[in-house]
Structures are given as C-alpha cells and as structure tokens.
Amino acid sequence: MHVRQLSGAPAAKVVTALPLRVRGLRVRAGGRELLRGIDVDFPAGQVTAVVGPTGCGKTTLLRALNRLHDDSTGLQVSGSVELAGADIYRDLGLREVRRRIGMLFQRPNPFPQSIQENVVIGARVHGLTGRSGARELAEARLREVGLWDAVKDRLGGNPYRLSGGQQQLLCLARALAVQPDVLLLDEPTSSLDPWATAQIEQLIRDLRERVTVVIVSHNLSQVARVADQVLFMVAGERVEVADVQAFFRHPSDPRTRRYVAGEAMTLPAMEERN
Amino acid sequence: MRRTAADLGFWAACWLALALVVGPAAWIVIGLVRKTWPVLSVDLLLKTTAQGGLQNALFGTLVLAAGVLILAAPIGIGAGVYMAEFASQRQASLFRFVSEVLAGIPSIVVGYAGYELLAIALGWGYSLLGGILALTALVVPYVVKSTEAALQQVPTSLREGAAALGLPRWLMLWKVLLPPALPGVLTGLVVALAISTGETAPLLYTANFSDANPPVQLLHHPVGYLTYVVYDYVQLPSARAHQLANAAATFTLFLLLLLIVLSRLLAARARRRTEQMGL
Numbered sequence: 336m337h338v339r340q341l342s343g344a345p346a347a348k349v350v351t352a353l354p355l356r357v358r359g360l361r362v363r364a365g366g367r368e369l370l371r372g373i374d375v376d377f378p379a380g381q382v383t384a385v386v387g388p389t390g391c392g393k394t395t396l397l398r399a400l401n402r403l404h405d406d407s408t409g410l411q412v413s414g415s416v417e418l419a420g421a422d423i424y425r426d427l428g429l430r431e432v433r434r435r436i437g438m439l440f441q442r443p444n445p446f447p448q449s450i451q452e453n454v455v456i457g458a459r460v461h462g463l464t465g466r467s468g469a470r471e472l473a474e475a476r477l478r479e480v481g482l483w484d485a486v487k488d489r490l491g492g493n494p495y496r497l498s499g500g501q502q503q504l505l506c507l508a509r510a511l512a513v514q515p516d517v518l519l520l521d522e523p524t525s526s527l528d529p530w531a532t533a534q535i536e537q538l539i540r541d542l543r544e545r546v547t548v549v550i551v552s553h554n555l556s557q558v559a560r561v562a563d564q565v566l567f568m569v570a571g572e573r574v575e576v577a578d579v580q581a582f583f584r585h586p587s588d589p590r591t592r593r594y595v596a597g598e599a600m601t602l603p604a605m606e607e608r609n
Numbered sequence: 610m611r612r613t614a615a616d617l618g619f620w621a622a623c624w625l626a627l628a629l630v631v632g633p634a635a636w637i638v639i640g641l642v643r644k645t646w647p648v649l650s651v652d653l654l655l656k657t658t659a660q661g662g663l664q665n666a667l668f669g670t671l672v673l674a675a676g677v678l679i680l681a682a683p684i685g686i687g688a689g690v691y692m693a694e695f696a697s698q699r700q701a702s703l704f705r706f707v708s709e710v711l712a713g714i715p716s717i718v719v720g721y722a723g724y725e726l727l728a729i730a731l732g733w734g735y736s737l738l739g740g741i742l743a744l745t746a747l748v749v750p751y752v753v754k755s756t757e758a759a760l761q762q763v764p765t766s767l768r769e770g771a772a773a774l775g776l777p778r779w780l781m782l783w784k785v786l787l788p789p790a791l792p793g794v795l796t797g798l799v800v801a802l803a804i805s806t807g808e809t810a811p812l813l814y815t816a817n818f819s820d821a822n823p824p825v826q827l828l829h830h831p832v833g834y835l836t837y838v839v840y841d842y843v844q845l846p847s848a849r850a851h852q853l854a855n856a857a858a859t860f861t862l863f864l865l866l867l868l869i870v871l872s873r874l875l876a877a878r879a880r881r882r883t884e885q886m887g888l
Contacts, residue, residue, distance in 0.1 A: 401773060403769065403773060406769075430777070431775075432775075434775045438773035440773075444766040444769070444770040446785045447784075448785075448788070452784075456774070457774040457776065509774065510774070513775070
C-alpha cells in the first residue's frame with residue numbers, strides 16, 4: 336500500500352476527486368422548510384466551506400449530501416444531488432452513497448471496538464479489504480492522519496482512551512479507509528484544541544486532490560485557512576457562492592458583508608495565506 | 610424558632626419514613642437468619658424434602674431459573690432489539706402495549722392459563738417445561754423493556770457514525786450499538802431472573818411440587834422449588850417442616866440478594882461505559 340507523507344507535496348497534482356452538483360435541494364420538516372431550494376456546485380478537488388448564522392440550514396444541507404436524512408422520519412428531501420453525474424437519491428444505492436460520500440461529525444464518535452477495528456470496519460464491509468489486509472490498511476490510514484506513532488503499540492486498545500483530537504483523527508482515518516470521493520465535515524474541530532485543529536486543517540488541505548471536501552464551519556479564520564470556495568447561507572437559502580478571496584474581500588451581498596465584518600479577525604489569516 | 614421546629618419536624622418525618630422502609634426489611638432478614646442458623650447443616654443441601662432437606666427444591670429452583678434464562682433471553686432480547694431498531698412507530702407502540710398488558714397479568718392467572726393450556730390441553734401434566742414457560746411468560750416483558758431502553762440510550766452520534774459509513778443494520782447493531790447496550794440488557798435479564806426466582810403462583814398449577822428428585826424429563830413430572838416449601842410447609846404441623854420453610858425462605862432471599870447485587874454491578878458498569886464514551 337502506498338503511504339503518503341504529511342509533508343512534502345507531490346510534484347504533479349492529479350485530481351482524482353469527483354464533483355458534487357446540487358440543484359433545487361429542499362428539505363421539509365412537517366410544514367417548515369429547512370432548505371429552500373439550494374443550487375451549488377462543489378468542484379472536484381476543492382474545499383468548499385458552508386457558513387452562515389446558527390440555524391441557517393448548514394448541517395441540514397450537509398446531511399442531505401449523503402442521505403443521512405433518510406434515517407429520520409418526518410423529513411422530506413427533494414431536488415437533486417449528483418455525484419459525477421449520478422443522482423445519489425435516484426441512481427445510486429444507499430450504501431454506495433454512504434461509502435463514496437463520507438462524513439466527519441462535530442464530536443468524535445469512535446465505535447466501541449478496538450482502534451484497528453475502527454479503521455477497517457467500513458473497508459471490510461464494503462469489500463475493500465480482506466481479513467488479512469486489515470493491519471496493513473489500518474497502518475496506512477493511521478499514518479496518513481498522523482496518528483500511527485501514537486497508537487501503533489495499542490491497535491487492539493480502547494479508542495476512548497485517546498484524546499479528543501486523536502479520536503477525531505481516528506474517525507477521519509475510518510472515513511478515509513473506504514476510499515470516499517467526497518468528505519463532508521460538520522464543524523470537525525469545534526470540540527478540539529488548537530493543536531489538533533491545526534492538524535485536521537492541514538489534512539483537509541492535503542486531501543483535496545483525492546476527495547472533494549465540504550466543511551461546515553462557524554470559524555471564519557478557519558474558513559480563510561482551508562477553503563477554496565465559500566457557500567454563504569441565511570435561513571435555508573443560498574445567499575452567495577464565491578471564491579474564498581472574493582468572499583472575504585468583495586462580498587456581493589450586503590448580508591455577506593455584514594456577516595464577514597462581524598468577524599474582523601479573519602483578515603490577518605487571509606494575508607498570511609497569500 | 611418556629612423555623613427550627615418545622616425543620617426538626619420535617620427531618621423527623623423523613624427519618625421515620627426511612628425507618629419504616631429499612632426496619633421491616635431488616636426485621637425479615639434478621640428473623641429468618643436467626644431461625645435458620647441453628648438448623649443450618651449439610652443435610653439441608655444433600656437431602657430431599659421427603660428426607661427433611663432442601664436439595665431437590667434448591668436444585669429445582671436453579672433448573673427453573675436456567676430454563677427461564679435460556680428461553681427469556683433470546684425471546685426478550687430479540688423482541689427488544691426489534692422494537693428499538695426495526696419496528697415502525699405504530700408497530701412498536703402496539704407491541705409495547707401488548708408487552709405491558711402481559712406484564713400486568715397477575716402471576717396466578719399466568720399459572721392458571723399455563724395449567725389450562727399446557728397441563729390439560731396439551732396433556733403435559735405437571736411438568737418442568739410447563740413451569741419454565743409460565744415463568745418465562747411472566748418475565749419476558751421486563752427483558753423486552755430493558756433491552757429496548759438500553760439500545761435507546763446508545764448515543765445518537767454512534768448510530769449516525771455507523772450510518773454515515775454505510776454499515777448495514779445488522780453490523781451496526783452487532784458492533785456499534787450492542788457493546789454499549791450490553792450491560793443494560795444483562796441487567797434486565799438478571800432482574801427477570803430475580804423476579805422468576807421469587808415467584809410461586811405461576812408454578813403451583815404448572816410445575817406443582819415434588820418432594821423428591823424427579824427423573825430427568827421436561828414433561829409429565831412435577832418439580833420441587835424453594836418458594837413452594839415456604840408457602841406450603843409453614844402450614845404443616847411439625848417443627849421440622851417449619852424449619853424447612855424458614856431455611857427455604859432464607860435460601861430464596863440470598864439467591865435474590867445475589868442477583869440484585871449482580872444487577873447493580875452490571876448497571877454501574879453500563880454507566881461507566883457510557884460516560885467513558887463521552888458522547
């Protein structure tokens with residue numbers, strides 16, 4: 336198995352990630368409209384940040400992108416979400432959707448199994464590895480997320496003994512082990528310390544060629560650090576989709592301007608990145 | 610001043626209430642142990658009730674409990690899992706209603722129904738299996754309820770994590786939901802065992818009683834058990850019979866105590882596990 340190093344960018348970037356295209360996406364709960372017809376393209380190999388005030392439907396949108404609403408009764412989803420041209424609600428089976436579009440949650444949620452089992456369980460069930468390749472796969476994914484040295488002596492151990500940041504990295508390794516085309520991140524660092532946050536952000540940027548990333552974030556400086564494109568939402572509606580530079584420097588909508596101005600500390604982060 | 614008097618009165622009332630709970634319980638335990646202590650001998654464990662011991666009754670109680678465990682565990686856990694994970698809301702509420710009705714049937718009625726159905730209609734006569742089935746019918750609702758509750762207490766985040774990874778339902782259940790739910794499920798099972806160990810009524814018409822060891826057969830032979838000795842031997846005129854009744858009550862009590870302690874340990878373990886997951 337090929338193992339990528341964290342540092343040292345590959346010479347030629349070959350984008351193998353796939354684009355996600357959303358049209359007229361609506362989510363209703365009873366009489367309430369949580370999403371009012373969202374149109375947005377998540378380009379292959381880019382990081383798109385979804386931002387907006389609390390309750391604007393960011394998480395609802397994210398969960399519609401891998402059909403997580405299918406499991407909750409009383410929610411109706413309409414519109415289309417196409418992964419490289421195939422509608423995930425009509426053309427693809429649920430389990431295939433879940434394999435190809437992975438998700439990382441606000442708080443780490445390792446399974447009550449050993450550390451190694453956490454990494455390989457998905458890959459095994461989707462037929463991506465046999466019993467014999469499990470250890471190799473675990474090592475490759477754990478190295479990829481930078482957790483290998485911390486856990487190599489306790490692969491059979493309890494994942495809940497790890498720190499919060501390490502648990503989230505383990506969940507990321509678990510999501511990567513099934514070779515997803517898209518990764519959905521729902522405020523993945525909101526419960527983590529700055530060091531773990533930095534590590535996850537670096538990984539998000541490194542992963543871009545292989546997976547298209549959609550990240551919900553409340554933290555505009557994080558958006559400035561990791562995103563290529565920004566989707567700004569208010570009250571279940573798309574306000575604007577813009578390149579990250581344009582979003583912070585020349586927002587076209589007054590609501591975006593106000594939202595960005597409320598978070599002035601994002602600008603230094605932008606300067607640093609350029 | 611008045612406030613102090615009111616406080617004092619309140620505390621006195623609380624202490625009295627506590628004493629009224631603890632007092633009778635302690636009185637029962639101490640009284641039983643004191644009466645049983647002098648007659649405690651190896652003979653109690655080695656001789657049958659016909660010979661003046663409790664061996665057959667103790668053995669019968671344990672075999673009945675084992676039978677209940679074997680039947681109630683798969684039925685109750687299976688039904689609980691189905692209700693928590695697979696049933697639609699309407700199915701689940703109907704099922705829950707039926708289960709609550711079953712739990713509310715007086716145990717003597719369960720025994721009588723068992724007699725009509727098993728002993729008479731099916732022609733089993735008084736039997737071990739009849740006793741086991743009657744007890745199982747009585748305790749299965751508890752196992753269902755505790756299994757359902759234990760699964761519902763598993764953090765949603767684990768469920769979502771498994772769903773988002775595309776794990777099939779059975780695997781999610783087996784590898785993600787069941788491990789944290791297991792102590793809760795086992796606690797329910799132990800409580801069910803405790804209830805069945807303390808019952809007499811469902812057994813009177815189904816297992817009846819035998820003062821000797823029956824042949825190793827599920828049907829057609831009555832079986833002895835401790836609670837019958839308590840129920841019946843107090844009414845006999847001899848002092849030895851009264852001693853046996855006391856000893857049987859003490860044995861039953863200690864079996865129950867053992868099961869309750871076990872269920873407490875399991876419950877504590879369940880709490881620790883959920884806290885550890887910090888979800």
